[in-house]
Amino acid sequence: MSFTVRDVNAVIEGLWPIEHAESWDAPGLLSGSPDAPVSRIHLAVDAVAETVDEALALGAGLLLVHHPLLLRGVTTVAETTYKGAMLARLIRGDCALVAAHTNADxxxxxxxxxxxxxxxxxxxxxxxxxxxxxxxxxxxxxxxxxxxxxxxxxxxxxxxxxxxxxxxxxxxxxxxxxxxxxxxxxxxxxxxxxxxxxxxxxxxxxxxxxxxxxxxxxxxxxxxxxxxxxxxxASEWLWLDTAANQLRDALPGVTVTVSDLRTDPWDFVVTQ
Structure with missing residues (x-):
């Protein structure tokens, strides 16, 4: 059975309805063609360079993240900005980007x-x-x-x-x-x-x-x-396995993987 981005996004919005998201939030389909095929979905908390690299290396047709990349307004997606650079790489790699944020909370x-x-x-x-x-x-x-x-x-x-x-x-x-x-x-x-x-x-x-x-x-x-x-x-990473299992049940034949990459921004701490 084959699925498109449109099909997968409909399942995502069925599991985590956008209409129940907080008014300030920006979940949903952020980039990608609704008609593009999807045989693999990759899940991560954050859309950052490392998780985008991971999704593209796996051949994912869709990267589902918890935190919306475009939560705050932007005036450019030039590739001199990290958001523009990531979106460009995802689009060139035929990998759609979808966020489920407060609707998944x-x-x-x-x-x-x-x-x-x-x-x-x-x-x-x-x-x-x-x-x-x-x-x-x-x-x-x-x-x-x-x-x-x-x-x-x-x-x-x-x-x-x-x-x-x-x-x-x-x-x-x-x-x-x-x-x-x-x-x-x-x-x-x-x-x-x-x-x-x-x-x-x-x-x-x-x-x-x-x-x-x-x-x-x-x-x-x-x-x-x-x-x-x-x-x-870390507190939000735990949810990814549950979400992945729900997607596997709803999309038979689609491979669903979860990122183990730590995207917490802090690298080390010095205790006193």
Missing amino acids: IVDDGVSSVIARRIGLLNEVPLVAGAVPGTGLGRAGDLPETVTLGHLARLLAELLPATATGIRVAGEYDAPVTRVALCGGAGDSLLGNPEVRAADVYISSDLRHHPASEAREQAALGGGPALIDTSHW
Whole structure:
């Protein structure tokens, strides 16, 4: 059975509907002919030079990424810019580029749900409800048994691919944890969310100094979660295997591969 970019994109939009993406987002088909054939799909978190090289070397007809390459407005795609250079190489290599971003964050089996299930959360609910029941941004739930904050941080360190920045924690190592809130990717905008405030710990990425500091001060005064800060790339990479399996089921005969390349931007860290 043969498929085109149009066919594959229809499956992608069926699994991760664009109409449920955040208003500021820019997912969907970013480049490529809808009529081009696709026999191999490659998945990555980021469209960067290395993942484009990988997709082209594999002979992929479509590169599916989590982060949209054109999320921010551009006025040129000249090949003197990295976005222009990558788009040109993808087009010349007959490899379409598609992004599934916040539309893949909110669904059941989406980015945050994958993390929640890998750490064993029960009674999972979204932090911010979506248009469809059971969907939405982030997740909260209960661990099967109480563990220490340090134990949970170590579990995440084993679960997530290694990065230079590792796992950062704000809270007492031996603090008991039962209720967990989390958001894959950048999530400090949800620090004031009621589910987050009611949790024992909040797991997310890119937690900035001031929002994290204010959350910890408020927690000390009137209750609130400990914080676990993970690599943005690592927290979203876990979803790729789930997405790949869904695509394999929907597109029989198409080879679907997942990039193991670390596209976290940091190379090393010096501890003090």
